[in-house]
Amino acid sequence: MKRVLVTAGANGIGLVMAQAFAGAGCRxxxxxxxxxxxxxxxxxxxxxxxxxxxxxxxxxxFSAIAADWGGLDVLCANAGIKGPTAAIEDMPLEDWHQCLGVNLDGAMLAAKYGARLMKPAGAGVMIFTSSTSGLYGTPFRAPYVAAKWGVIGLMKTVAMELGPHGIRANAICPGSVNGPRIDRVIEAEAAAKGMTPDAVRQGYASGTAMKRLTDAGDVAAMALFLASDGAKMVSGQALAVDGMTYNVDP
Incomplete structure (x- = not known):
C-alpha cells in the first residue's frame, strides 16, 4: 500500500488528488x-x-510521517497561492515575496524533507504542481509565473540528483482549473484589464484546443499515472494538463 503525502490537500486540486489516491487504495x-x-x-x-x-x-x-508510517512513497508538493494580479510597474515587493514563499519555498521544503525519507528506501516519486504559467508566462501575474517556472527548474534538478537513488520527479502543469481559485483569478484579471469576468473566462477557454477549462479530476488522473509503475521511466518532465493551451493572453 503506497504512502502518499499531498500538501495543500484539504481543498481544491489537492483534495481531489488525495481522494483519487485514497480511492486507489493508498494511505x-x-x-x-x-x-x-x-x-x-x-x-x-x-x-x-x-x-x-x-x-x-x-x-x-516529516518527522511524524517517519514515526507513524516509517517512510513515504509518493510526495505531491501541491501548495500554492495565486499571488497578486498587477502590472509589473505596480507590483509590491512584499506581495512578490509572499507568492514565491508559498509556491517555491514550499516546493523546495517538501522536496528537501521528502528526499530524506525516500533516499534510504532507494525509491519514491515526487510530483510537483506547477502551471501552464510556468511554461508560457501570463500577463499581470509575474510573481506566480516566476514561482511556477522555478518549480519546474527545481523539479528537473531534483530528478537529476535523486534519479540514481531510484526516485523520480515530475511536474504537472494544469491549465485553468474549474473551481473557486480560478474564479478569483478571473475576477482580479478582469479588474486589471477593464474586462468582464465572463469575457476573461471565455478567453481562457477559447485559448485551448479543447475549448474548455480543465477539471481537478484531470490533474488527479495525471498524478495517479505519474505515481504508477506505468510511469517508471518518466522523470524530469513538465507535463501540461490543459487541453493544449495556445493563447495565453485572453
Whole structure:
C-alpha cells in the first residue's frame, strides 16, 4: 500500500488528488493552512494543519510521517497561492515575496524533507504542481509565473540528483482549473484589464484546443499515472494538463 503525502490537500486540486489516491487504495496524508478545511477532510485521509512554507512545521510533519508510517512513497508538493494580479510597474515587493514563499519555498521544503525519507528506501516519486504559467508566462501575474517556472527548474534538478537513488520527479502543469481559485483569478484579471469576468473566462477557454477549462479530476488522473509503475521511466518532465493551451493572453 503506497504512502502518499499531498500538501495543500484539504481543498481544491489537492483534495481531489488525495481522494483519487485514497480511492486507489493508498494511505493518504494531507496538510493545509486552512483549519476549517482540515476539519472537513473525509474520513480515511489523515489531515494536519501545516504551512508548507514554514520549515519548522514541515520538519515536524516529516518527522511524524517517519514515526507513524516509517517512510513515504509518493510526495505531491501541491501548495500554492495565486499571488497578486498587477502590472509589473505596480507590483509590491512584499506581495512578490509572499507568492514565491508559498509556491517555491514550499516546493523546495517538501522536496528537501521528502528526499530524506525516500533516499534510504532507494525509491519514491515526487510530483510537483506547477502551471501552464510556468511554461508560457501570463500577463499581470509575474510573481506566480516566476514561482511556477522555478518549480519546474527545481523539479528537473531534483530528478537529476535523486534519479540514481531510484526516485523520480515530475511536474504537472494544469491549465485553468474549474473551481473557486480560478474564479478569483478571473475576477482580479478582469479588474486589471477593464474586462468582464465572463469575457476573461471565455478567453481562457477559447485559448485551448479543447475549448474548455480543465477539471481537478484531470490533474488527479495525471498524478495517479505519474505515481504508477506505468510511469517508471518518466522523470524530469513538465507535463501540461490543459487541453493544449495556445493563447495565453485572453
Amino acid at each position: 493518504v496524508w494531507v496538510t493545509d493552512v486552512d483549519a476549517a478545511a482540515v476539519e472537513r477532510v473525509p474520513a480515511g485521509i489523515r489531515a494536519t494543519l501545516c504551512d508548507a512554507g514554514d520549515e519548522g512545521a514541515m520538519a515536524r510533519l
